[in-house]
Amino acid sequence: MIDLYTASTFNGQRVSIMLEEIGLAYTVHQxxxxxxxxxxxxxxxxxxxxxxxxxxxxxTESGNAFVLTQSTAILHYLAEKTQLLLPKSLQERARVYEWMNFHAIDLGSTLFSAFYLQRLIHSRQPQAAKQLSQRIHELYYFFDQQLAEQEFLAGSSYSIADITALPAVISQEKTLTEYVHLTRWLQQLKQRPAVQRGIAVPCNS
Structure with a gap:
């Protein structure tokens, strides 16, 4: 059994989507x-x-409870534990990790900074907020170009790279409509029952 301590944030939704996708039983603690x-x-x-x-x-094999934090580390762990949503070859796995890190590090930090400036100190730093917003769109342009070449972020198969990026993209859907390939990817993934259930956690639990 797995216990998930979570809230309705991008990081929390990544893990609940993953758990729904791989079908492991879990208890939600909001x-x-x-x-x-x-x-x-x-x-x-x-x-x-x-x-x-x-x-x-x-x-666990030891019989002792294993506690893990950091959403991307949790996705790695669950993929390794179940051998699901992670390619077999070293190079394909590396590509998955590349796109996970691109979103979690490059885009994630920019999204947080933009949120902070726009919501909390926008009146004092309007130009910085605008520049960060432009940077976000530049970074999503790379996603769009990647998805122009292949069905999913890291290749031909749905993986934890897609799950890492998905919650943030859903939240910004209305501002990203100019990105045709990103929009195609988003609409495709939103139809997945596991995604729909995972996004609803913890509210529907």
Missing amino acids: IDLSKGEQRKDSFLSLNPSARIPVLVDHD
Whole structure:
């Protein structure tokens, strides 16, 4: 059995989508970030950095519960555990990791900075917010070009690279319509039942 401590954020939705895709049984523990539940001692004992998601796997070879944080690390772990959504060859796996990191590091940090500036200090830093917004579109242009050449981000097969990027793209769907190939990919993935269930976590749990 797996316990998932999560909230309705991009990072949380990555993991719930993954769990739905691979079909492992799991129990959802909703962490209300607005109420500061991530700073309670019970949660800090799992992740001292006070961030979701946290996965606790009770089904391990040692019999001891395994606690893991960081959404992309969790996706790696679950893919390795089940041998699903990860290519067999070294080069194909490397391509998956490349696109996971591109979104999680390059785009993720830019998205967070843009959100911070636009929502919190936009009146003082309007030009910086505008530049970050432009940078986001430049980065999604690379996604669009990649998807012009192949069906999924890392090749011909749906993988954890797609799951890593998907929640953020869904949230910005209305601003990304100019990217034809990205839009095609998005609409295709949104039809997947596991994606629909995973995006709804924890609200429907």
